[in-house]
Amino acid sequence: MDQEALKVLTKIAQTLEHLDHYLLGKHPSPAGDFDSHLAFAWRKENHHGYCQAIPTPRLINLDDLMGIDAQKAVLVKNTEQFLAGYPANNALLWGAKGTGKSSIIKGLLQRYGERGLRVIDIDRKDLVDIAEIAAVLRDSDKKFILFCDDLSFEAADVSYKALKVA
Incomplete structure (x- = not known):
């Protein structure tokens, strides 16, 4: 030939x-390899969502974050309760750009990844998929932080309702 x-x-x-x-x-596959990776991004392909591994997330040592000790303490306590199976609270981190919101999440992942904590980054436009994401995660023995960076809504925007339902 x-x-x-x-x-x-x-x-x-x-x-x-x-x-x-x-x-x-x-x-x-909608579920990522949660045993081999700490961080994921929710992606869509042909209207089907899945957790795409982030092979080398930029982790931060929580102790390196200065000037936000009270905020760190609240989130550390909440995360430890969450990992231990006790009631934990949803958290909304807000503030000006560069005040450490994303860094705290990366620090929590660095500190608690070996104890089963995982992070899934979700684009604002994919918040409507939260129920689908929860279904994908339901059978995992890991604990997940769903992280949406740069969350903002316009006056006529109704996508926040997906968060209320979740």
Whole structure:
């Protein structure tokens, strides 16, 4: 078989594989490898959501964060209760850009990742998927922080209702 025919057949095989993937609904597994990774991002492909691993998240030592000791103490206590199976509270971190909101989450993940804490980053536009995400996480033995950076709503925006339901 000549090289040109081989190229054509390879291209046909690749096209059939893509069609098979699309038509038969083959999508990435919704649950990530929660044993091997600490951080994930919720992604959508062909209207199907899944947890995509972030192989090397930028972790921070909580003790390196200065000037926010009271906030850290509240979140550490809440996270420890959460990991121990006791009641914990939802948390909303707010403040100006650069005040340590994301850094605290990265610090919690660094401190408690070995105890089963995981973080899933969710885009604001995907907040409507919270029920789907909860269903994906339900059978895992890990504990998850769902993290939405830069959460803001316009006056006519109703996407916050997904948070109220969750």
